[in-house]
Amino acid sequence: MTTETPQSPPSNESGAAPAPGLSRRGLLGLAGAIGGAGIVGLGAGIAVDRTLLGASTESTGTYPFYGDHQSGITTAAQDRLHFAAFDVASDLDRGGLIELLRDWTVAAARMTQGKPAGKYGPASGPSDAPPDDTGEALDLPPGGLTLTFGFGPTLFEATDGRDRFGLAARRPEALVDLPHFPGDALLDAYVGGDLCVQACSDDPQVAVHAIRNLSRIAFGRASIRWSQLGFGRTSSTTRGQTTPRNLFGFKDGTANIKAEDSALVDEQVWARGSGDASWMAGGSYLVARKIRMVIETWDRQQLGEQERIIGRDKGEGAPLSGGTEFTEFTEPNFLALAPSGGTKIDTDSHVRLAHPTVNGGARLLRRGYNFVDGNDELGRLNAGLFFIAFQSDPREQFIPIQQQLARNDAMNEYVKHVGSAIFAVPPGAREGSFVGSGLFA
Numbered sequence: 001m002t003t004e005t006p007q008s009p010p011s012n013e014s015g016a017a018p019a020p021g022l023s024r025r026g027l028l029g030l031a032g033a034i035g036g037a038g039i040v041g042l043g044a045g046i047a048v049d050r051t052l053l054g055a056s057t058e059s060t061g062t063y064p065f066y067g068d069h070q071s072g073i074t075t076a077a078q079d080r081l082h083f084a085a086f087d088v089a090s091d092l093d094r095g096g097l098i099e100l101l102r103d104w105t106v107a108a109a110r111m112t113q114g115k116p117a118g119k120y121g122p123a124s125g126p127s128d129a130p131p132d133d134t135g136e137a138l139d140l141p142p143g144g145l146t147l148t149f150g151f152g153p154t155l156f157e158a159t160d161g162r163d164r165f166g167l168a169a170r171r172p173e174a175l176v177d178l179p180h181f182p183g184d185a186l187l188d189a190y191v192g193g194d195l196c197v198q199a200c201s202d203d204p205q206v207a208v209h210a211i212r213n214l215s216r217i218a219f220g221r222a223s224i225r226w227s228q229l230g231f232g233r234t235s236s237t238t239r240g241q242t243t244p245r246n247l248f249g250f251k252d253g254t255a256n257i258k259a260e261d262s263a264l265v266d267e268q269v270w271a272r273g274s275g276d277a278s279w280m281a282g283g284s285y286l287v288a289r290k291i292r293m294v295i296e297t298w299d300r301q302q303l304g305e306q307e308r309i310i311g312r313d314k315g316e317g318a319p320l321s322g323g324t325e326f327t328e329f330t331e332p333n334f335l336a337l338a339p340s341g342g343t344k345i346d347t348d349s350h351v352r353l354a355h356p357t358v359n360g361g362a363r364l365l366r367r368g369y370n371f372v373d374g375n376d377e378l379g380r381l382n383a384g385l386f387f388i389a390f391q392s393d394p395r396e397q398f399i400p401i402q403q404q405l406a407r408n409d410a411m412n413e414y415v416k417h418v419g420s421a422i423f424a425v426p427p428g429a430r431e432g433s434f435v436g437s438g439l440f441a
Contacts, residue, residue, distance in 0.1 A: 006038040048083045060141040066284055067111040067428040072146035073269065073365065073390050074259035078200040081230030081369040082207040083288065083386065084215070085193025085421055086222040088155065094165045098440055100221045104149065104197075105434040107217055108210075114142035117213040134216065136209050143203035147168045147210055148284050150196040150423025153177055161346025170439060172277035174285055174393045175424045183417065190290050193225045198286070198388070200367070204231070226419070228290065230369025230386045237367060243317060245368050247293055247383055248414075250310050251317030255355070257365040268363050271392050271424075279438030282427030284390040287398045290371075290419025291362070293384035298414045309410040311351030319351060320344045334358075348410040359404060362397045364389040384415070394422060 045401045046069050063071045088097060097334065107117040116122060118132025125131060156171035158164055180186075197214055201207040208229075215224055235253030239260050246252040257264055273281035298306070307314055316324060321344045323330025334352055336344045345352055367390065372383040391397040406412070426436040 018041060019181050021139040027353075032438070046129075047381075060114075061144050062113050062142045063144060063146050065147070065429070066431050067114045067351070069270065070148045070283075070425060070428045071112070072148035072198055072200050073284055073425070074237060074265060075146050075200070076241060076259070077233040077235055077367050078144050078145075078146070078202045079231065079233055080201050080207050081202040081386065082199045082201075082211045082227065083230065083388070084197050084211045084227040085152070085225045085288075086195040086197070086215075086218065087225045088164075088194045088222045089220065094440075096221055097165055097402075098434070100218060101149075101436055103217050104214055104287050105429055106147075107213060108147040108435070111137075111210050111213065112142070112145050114145075114146055117217070134209065134212055136212075137206050140203060140206055140209075143201040143206035145199065145201040145206050145210060147214075148198040148200075148286075148425060150198075150425040150438060151175075151439070152193045152195065152423050154192060167439065168280065170276045172271070172273070172280050172424055174277075174280075174395055175272065175422065176395060176399075178287070178394075178420055179399065180331065181402055181405075181417065183406050184411055184420070185416050185418055186420055187418050190226050190228075190421075192421055193423070195222060196288070196421065196423045197288070198367075204229070220435045228386050228419075230371050232370040234368040234370060234385060235366040237365065244384055246297065248298055248310070250306075250312060250314055252368070253366050255363075257363055265365070268392055268397070269365050269390050279436075279441065280424060280426060284392065284425045285394050286396055286423045286425050287387075287389050287391070288419070288421045288423075289387040289402075289417055291385045291387055292382065292416045294414045294416065294417050295381045295383055301414075308346055309349060309414075311345045311349030313407075320349075346410065348408050350405070350409055350411045353405050353409050354401060359401050360396075362401055364391050364397055364401070388426070 063075055065071065088100075092100075111117055116138070117131035118125075120126075120132050122131045122133040122135030122138055153171070153175055155165065155168045156163075156175070197211060199207040199210040201210070211227065233244055235256045236243055237256065237259055239258050243251045243253065257268060259265065269284055271280045271283045271285060273283070275278060301309075303314065307320060312319055318324050318330055319332035319334035321336035332345055332351055332355065334343060334347075334355075334357070336346050338344045352358060367388045369386045369388070370383070371386045372381060374382055376382050389398055426438060429435045429437065
């Protein structure tokens, strides 16, 4: 797949890194972090062969870290993902949480510009202390890295009802606990989290390096609850990108919100903070769902049935009602009649049930990725879609859309939702401040 070259950032968005280094507490945790690298999941396949995975050696572009909005939302979707949800240490206080976010901001601003996570880098600094960067990205270009941070519901109120950080009153009303949808088969190992970090890059090693170093910096203050590697983006977020295919072999996200649709982005993606949640203005809400595909059953299904279930032609990607996908992105006509009777696009097809006209105009900005996590105990591929969507209010967007799909989608026979999480993604940080600073103001 062709790598998308990042565009130059607007002149009012700076990519410069702030001068401050890690906090004392963060530095004290580094010695133990080297031996505890397994918390990032290195033993589960993160040590990847970059050549086999098609890593670009020419992706030298960078995206700004500071700005009105966090990068990694409307940014042109990169080809690789490392997503991690973190749990904050039980003994960490409000001041310690702020300190962690400050340290993460410093490191993220550096890494997104192709610099080491710390000011010394992996091969210099005091010889009697661990390096302040792990070094696996030392000779690599930036790879268009973006790092996007979010806050989960349990950061505001723990599962036992405790207000650990004095933030309960500032929890946005839109940051709801996701309901249990019909057919959910959620595994605790892939649900929830106090914090999240989405690392996207055109080079898998750059994305892994970023999460590894943020986890190292967080040692003693937060640890990874679960993480997910992704490849082959399943959505386009700009008009310059071609529509990709998912592991079912169909074009995915044809009608996705594009960054160029500024009015639609303002309406459907950016949050409108008010009252005690005014700090969320310019942020967004991220919903992540790990969806396992029953690959073997799907692969034995007839082509015509596959197309009926999806509602699109498998080759062209056009709706079954006619038209094209590549040039005109023809809107599906759900009333078009088939010669044999009924409509050309079935009422329970995925395309119809996910379409804005069936969901009160609600839309999502999707940034999902394919995943393959080996095989299960029966020898079946453990593979599917790691779904990520950004929106202004999940109560009006993701939740009603997913309820519709969970009840009626013909594709439900071939997918199983095993992971689920929601996070409030604050607006972008300003130089000299830190991600989510408005929450603590």
